[in-house]
Amino acid sequence: MGQFQRIGRRTVEAADMGGDLEKILLTAEQIDARLAQLAAQIDEEYRGRDLLLVGVLRGAVMTMADLSRKIRIPLEMDWMAVSSYGSGTKSSGVVRILKDLDTDIQGRNVLIVEDIIDSGLTLSWLRSNLLSRGPESVRIATTLRKPEAAKVAIDVDYVGFDIPNEFVVGYGLDYAERYRHLPFVGTLAPHVYGG
Numbered sequence: 353m354g355q356f357q358r359i360g361r362r363t364v365e366a367a368d369m370g371g372d373l374e375k376i377l378l379t380a381e382q383i384d385a386r387l388a389q390l391a392a393q394i395d396e397e398y399r400g401r402d403l404l405l406v407g408v409l410r411g412a413v414m415t416m417a418d419l420s421r422k423i424r425i426p427l428e429m430d431w432m433a434v435s436s437y438g439s440g441t442k443s444s445g446v447v448r449i450l451k452d453l454d455t456d457i458q459g460r461n462v463l464i465v466e467d468i469i470d471s472g473l474t475l476s477w478l479r480s481n482l483l484s485r486g487p488e489s490v491r492i493a494t495t496l497r498k499p500e501a502a503k504v505a506i507d508v509d510y511v512g513f514d515i516p517n518e519f520v521v522g523y524g525l526d527y528a529e530r531y532r533h534l535p536f537v538g539t540l541a542p543h544v545y546g547g
């Protein structure tokens with residue numbers, strides 16, 4: 353059983369990671385409630401149409417699992433793995449496909465599912481890559497969006513939360529592959545990254 357721990361003004365069940373965190377930006381309950389709203393919107397807007405969710409490994413695993421379980425209309429799922437961050441906290445700017453889709457998306461309504469849009473590099477690259485395959489439509493759903501993303505001209509149709517320009521972990525997001533399993537989103541204490 354995790355311990356309850358006070359971080360900033362919030363009390364969370366922080367398991368053993370509590371000491372690594374500086375503050376909690378979003379609790380599991382806040383994320384859950386917001387994803388339910390997005391799912392209802394997706395139900396409404398895709399009703400009667402084909403829907404293929406494309407999760408972007410590995411960060412989007414939590415968002416995909418939680419968002420998809422709240423969507424009531426029929427859907428299919430596929431996954432792509434791309435990486436632009438390596439083990440650091442800055443985008444390298446180079447997007448690599450580590451795993452491609454198994455599905456032919458020609459004529460399909462694709463909804464890309466992401467955990468975060470930060471510089472927007474990953475998604476602007478991915479969106480044009482998928483558009484070149486002849487889908488009926490490509491839209492984007494993300495749990496988090498940072499202010500930098502506004503500089504890249506990509507329309508994001510479903511946004512959970514606009515968050516400040518800080519490096520966050522949890523809910524799928526890692527620092528050197530750790531913290532992805534935290535059910536909430538928080539920032540790291542300086543001692544963790546040597547700050």
Ligand SMILES: O=P(O)(O)OC[C@H]1O[C@H](OP(=O)(O)OP(=O)(O)O)[C@H](O)[C@@H]1O
Nearest residue numbers: 410411435436437469470471472473474
């Ligand atoms: O908007 P951007 O600045 O491009 O950043 C967003 C992307 O960065 C992270 O993935 P990452 O490449 O670190 O791989 P991961 O999903 O496996 O953690 C995150 O999951 C997004 O996919």
Ligand SMILES: Nc1nc2[nH]cnc2c(=O)[nH]1
Nearest residue numbers: 470518519520521525526
């Ligand atoms: N963990 C993590 N990965 C990211 N990838 C792009 N932005 C972020 C961020 O703030 N945190």
Ligand SMILES: [Mg+2]
Nearest residue numbers: 408409410411
């Ligand atoms: Mg990712």
